[in-house]
Amino acid sequence: MIEAKSLTRRYGPLLAVDRISFQVEPGTVLGFLGPNGAGKSTTMKMLTGFLAPSAGTAVIHGHDIRTDSLAARRQMGYLPEGAPLYGELSVERFLKFVAETRGFRGSEAHRRVAAAAERLSLGEVMAQTIETLSKGFKRRVGLAQAILHDPPVLILDEPTDGLDPNQKHEVRRLIREMAPDKITIISTHILEEVDALCTRAMIIARGRLLADDSPTGLLARSRYHNAVTLTMDDLETAASRLGALAESREVEVRRGHLTVFPSSQGNLFDAVTRTIHDEGWKVDQLQLEAGRLDEVFRTVTDAGEAA
Amino acid sequence: MNNLGVILRRELASYFATPVAYVFIVIYLIMSAAFTFYLGGFYEREIADLEPFFRFHPWLYLFLVPAIGMRLWAEERKYGTVELLLTLPITPTEAVLGKFLAAWLFIGMSLLLTFPIWITVNVLGNPDNGVILAAYLGSWLMAGGFLAISACLSAATRNQVVAFILAVVVCFLFLLSGLPLVLDVFRGWLPQAMVDGIANLSFLVHFGSISRGVIDLRDLVYFGLVIGFWLTANRIVLELKKAD
Numbered sequence: 001m002i003e004a005k006s007l008t009r010r011y012g013p014l015l016a017v018d019r020i021s022f023q024v025e026p027g028t029v030l031g032f033l034g035p036n037g038a039g040k041s042t043t044m045k046m047l048t049g050f051l052a053p054s055a056g057t058a059v060i061h062g063h064d065i066r067t068d069s070l071a072a073r074r075q076m077g078y079l080p081e082g083a084p085l086y087g088e089l090s091v092e093r094f095l096k097f098v099a100e101t102r103g104f105r106g107s108e109a110h111r112r113v114a115a116a117a118e119r120l121s122l123g124e125v126m127a128q129t130i131e132t133l134s135k136g137f138k139r140r141v142g143l144a145q146a147i148l149h150d151p152p153v154l155i156l157d158e159p160t161d162g163l164d165p166n167q168k169h170e171v172r173r174l175i176r177e178m179a180p181d182k183i184t185i186i187s188t189h190i191l192e193e194v195d196a197l198c199t200r201a202m203i204i205a206r207g208r209l210l211a212d213d214s215p216t217g218l219l220a221r222s223r224y225h226n227a228v229t230l231t232m233d234d235l236e237t238a239a240s241r242l243g244a245l246a247e248s249r250e251v252e253v254r255r256g257h258l259t260v261f262p263s264s265q266g267n268l269f270d271a272v273t274r275t276i277h278d279e280g281w282k283v284d285q286l287q288l289e290a291g292r293l294d295e296v297f298r299t300v301t302d303a304g305e306a307a
Numbered sequence: 308m309n310n311l312g313v314i315l316r317r318e319l320a321s322y323f324a325t326p327v328a329y330v331f332i333v334i335y336l337i338m339s340a341a342f343t344f345y346l347g348g349f350y351e352r353e354i355a356d357l358e359p360f361f362r363f364h365p366w367l368y369l370f371l372v373p374a375i376g377m378r379l380w381a382e383e384r385k386y387g388t389v390e391l392l393l394t395l396p397i398t399p400t401e402a403v404l405g406k407f408l409a410a411w412l413f414i415g416m417s418l419l420l421t422f423p424i425w426i427t428v429n430v431l432g433n434p435d436n437g438v439i440l441a442a443y444l445g446s447w448l449m450a451g452g453f454l455a456i457s458a459c460l461s462a463a464t465r466n467q468v469v470a471f472i473l474a475v476v477v478c479f480l481f482l483l484s485g486l487p488l489v490l491d492v493f494r495g496w497l498p499q500a501m502v503d504g505i506a507n508l509s510f511l512v513h514f515g516s517i518s519r520g521v522i523d524l525r526d527l528v529y530f531g532l533v534i535g536f537w538l539t540a541n542r543i544v545l546e547l548k549k550a551d
Binding site: 011045048049050051070073074076078080081082084085086087088089090093097098100101102103129145 | 310317386387388398550
């Protein structure tokens, strides 16, 4: 389990992380969500022992990061932002170095390196110098060094940043595969990633923890949650007819789409489909909205800013 | 200290994976030979010793050692690998010491590669090999002093050029602290005891006695203290600056 207790970090007069507290259980993929410069990376740097907190602390599987840093670091695999690597070394030599610092020697080190390389499909580039690799391969090498010792805690700072859509998909698949028995913390500013990957999400802005919920829980905060969006020829008529329903609170026409927002009574989707059927409208598209994460994100971070 | 060797080996692997090692060794050997034969008058003196060889080492190191030391931490900080390194389960002491020792061993290796000059002087005459051995040791110790200064200043910046220039300047001050050029600056406003203290910091003075074959414990302790002081400072600077 990870327990962060009022983690705080100042850079001179700037308060980068402001009393962030949380607990994470194994099996969780936790997403740190926030604008650039929100304090996500700084929080990760404190958890992984790179930066000392200005105040507060965190306990990683029973090891306090301030007083028992080495033991805490042994529990973690870390991919720093941008996946920095020793470019002049070959992939194999680099992974061997990490394996040795993790306390593996001889054939055990070799076995660990081979297993991590296998898992991330690095076989063909093992002898290649890291700086000659493509971005996707470099990221995989970064992930390989993080999982080499099969740590119970994985901390990945923007693991998919700068990758193409296929590579992003690949990296997400890997994280999902490794997740079940671990604590995985990723940071991202890509909202879809939270939905695709995380079981829990925290919105951080200006160093403060503004929301801590499951992705579905966050979506439920959206005003689009359970709204119905449709497209058809005569939007004006539809808007006035659907706006009059007891189940609807508000209608909105935007860029050729009509969105009906639910009131507190009845099932809006049923009511809308019934109306469409009764009126004999020809509808091109009809969609029940789960909620819009970008809208929740904006609302939460704007509110945080105002506070 | 289990990881000291691990870091040391990785560092050395990096030297030889890039042209750094080869360029350094070649330049070092050419320069030391050029100084010995042209400026030192190795043949003209007609004395079977290596004094003209060792005499120029402080000046050679003044530029070559900061060139090795400048990358130690500045490069790690520039490429962000310092974050990777210091979140592995190694202590800052292991990291600082491992990097320093790798570079020091590498310089030692380059120094050993000057052995043809030792063969030459033994073929031409009957030198005192004890004195030569002492001079080699002194030269290596002095290189360690320069290197510790360079390593510490390398941690202060992420720009290698800045690290190089700072290191050359500080090494230059340490080299010359026994000469009037430096002492006159202090003489006017510091008590004589402190001026003497500064004079005693000079690398030239301590290296001079070792290179004449006099291994005085005080000189060994002096270089040990210089290295220890700057590596401790290195640890502190690293801790302060790594977040920037």
